[in-house]
Amino acid sequence: MTPPRKMVSEERGKSRPGLTREAIIAAALEIVDEEGLEALSMRHLGSVLKVDPMAIYYHIPNKSALLDGLIEAVMGEIDLSLDDPSLPASERIVLAAHIYRDVMMAHPQAVQVIAINNLNTRESFRPVEYLMDIFLGAGFSPHRALAAVNIFGRFVRGFVLFEVHQIFAEEAAACHGCAPTESLQQLLPVEEFPRMNEVMASVGALGTVDEFDLGIRALVDGMFATFYEDEDQMSVNEDQT
Amino acid sequence: MTPPRKMVSEERGKSRPGLTREAIIAAALEIVDEEGLEALSMRHLGSVLKVDPMAIYYHIPNKSALLDGLIEAVMGEIDLSLDDPSLPASERIVLAAHIYRDVMMAHPQAVQVIAINNLNTRESFRPVEYLMDIFLGAGFSPHRALAAVNIFGRFVRGFVLFEVHQIFAEEAAACHGCAPTESLQQLLPVEEFPRMNEVMASVGALGTVDEFDLGIRALVDGMFATFYEDEDQMSVNEDQT
DNA sequence: TTGACTTATTCTACATCGTAGATTAATCTT
DNA sequence: AAGATTAATCTACGATGTAGAATAAGTCAA
Numbered sequence A, B: 001m002t003p004p005r006k007m008v009s010e011e012r013g014k015s016r017p018g019l020t021r022e023a024i025i026a027a028a029l030e031i032v033d034e035e036g037l038e039a040l041s042m043r044h045l046g047s048v049l050k051v052d053p054m055a056i057y058y059h060i061p062n063k064s065a066l067l068d069g070l071i072e073a074v075m076g077e078i079d080l081s082l083d084d085p086s087l088p089a090s091e092r093i094v095l096a097a098h099i100y101r102d103v104m105m106a107h108p109q110a111v112q113v114i115a116i117n118n119l120n121t122r123e124s125f126r127p128v129e130y131l132m133d134i135f136l137g138a139g140f141s142p143h144r145a146l147a148a149v150n151i152f153g154r155f156v157r158g159f160v161l162f163e164v165h166q167i168f169a170e171e172a173a174a175c176h177g178c179a180p181t182e183s184l185q186q187l188l189p190v191e192e193f194p195r196m197n198e199v200m201a202s203v204g205a206l207g208t209v210d211e212f213d214l215g216i217r218a219l220v221d222g223m224f225a226t227f228y229e230d231e232d233q234m235s236v237n238e239d240q241t
Numbered sequence C: 001t002t003g004a005c006t007t008a009t010t011c012t013a014c015a016t017c018g019t020a021g022a023t024t025a026a027t028c029t030t
Numbered sequence D: 001a002a003g004a005t006t007a008a009t010c011t012a013c014g015a016t017g018t019a020g021a022a023t024a025a026g027t028c029a030a
Helices: A021-035 A042-048 A053-059 A063-075 A089-105 A108-114 A122-137 A142-175 A182-187 A194-202 A208-226 B021-035 B042-048 B053-059 B063-075 B089-105 B108-114 B122-137 B142-175 B182-187 B194-202 B208-226 B232-236
Strands: none
Touching (some): A021 A063, A063 A089, A063 A108, A063 A122, A089 A208, A122 A142, A194 B122, A208 B142, B063 B089, B063 B108, B063 B122, B089 B108, B108 B142
């Protein structure tokens, strides 16, 4: 019932092309990219693959595993060779953040899957290992390096997640024929929200890339400035191994 | 068909108790808290309220609006009086982050709704206004204050989102009878992931509160250190209004 | 060639979901 | 009392994920 670890037909003669895990995931990613996440149903996926929806279940245990596959595919697009080891560590971290973000922004519709789920596969952990190496190489203690990697990952994924959410929301609002920020302005009366109105009056929409860069630089700077002090206070909560 | 702006029976004598938007949302939040987000179906909600599922639709246009209501309810739990205006601005920001996080962590099952969706209601924007006031009061330009608020919000929501995801994942793993990190260790072979193994060997699970504090302090420090320089470079991308 | 075994796909069916539309019951207004 | 509003119910539809049985296609020993 469940797929075997190795396909016999794949090892020797390849008489059966048929369905593949990879082909399924590729098709799924294409659907998500082009039609949105909510369009990814097993039935639709089956029709794209010109196959009975149930055929997919021979190669993939359930839909959640399919989504894991999507994450794996996108994470696999991360190109670590874009890194430049001659740069100072903090710059490499910032660069890594941008690489990470770019890959995700290339699949905006898939971001809510990529960003939300935890990493499950070896492939997905390779960039983490790479990042960990940078932090440790920069002199972070294992404690701090782990915290830094977690914080980094959460910042980037969280930021991108909300970035695309905001983009979609603005698109939806614009689609209804009204200016993007207009609805916000009429939602927030001046007397109750003076500061918001003050800011909205003097500032247009900010480029999100700049915002991201600003944020990640602040975070990285802060981490490099802070993480070398007060190491001792953290060794309190050690649990198992 | 759609609910009226003001209930007549609410203005004068209150003969009809019946269903209320608030009661519905409260019940929904209770379901989510106790049984998880996936348990929140209109039918189940109706049965809890001892009412036909369709009755809900008189008070709430659709399920997505119900989720908005959840967000509103939780955001409403934010107690701004916990702030201490005598503290330095950067400390107030850190404190605000903890307050925000605590409220969300009080409803871990609702976090993926709260954290993911954009803010829609006046109520939800009150803390934003408050925060904006702190940043502006600290001397941030409107540009920078807006960026700072966005970055802050994304950091906190993103962090908490992944925090609870990790907690749920660990619970699920522990439930199957295996130690939390064990599965990770066997997923990541030493030869391919030396750094990860190095860190996992010397460091146990880190307390997430500490990690959060570390992260938000790094971010805030970084923002306060960075945001006063290079103001000019940002005035490039002004769009409408 | 033949028959058994394995692998891959299809068919049928079910429970559950959100919710549109028509209907009925309860209350307020006149 | 009669009509109008407001609120809750009933019925039904299409879509979803997927369990389970049935079927086709390919491999291999005899």
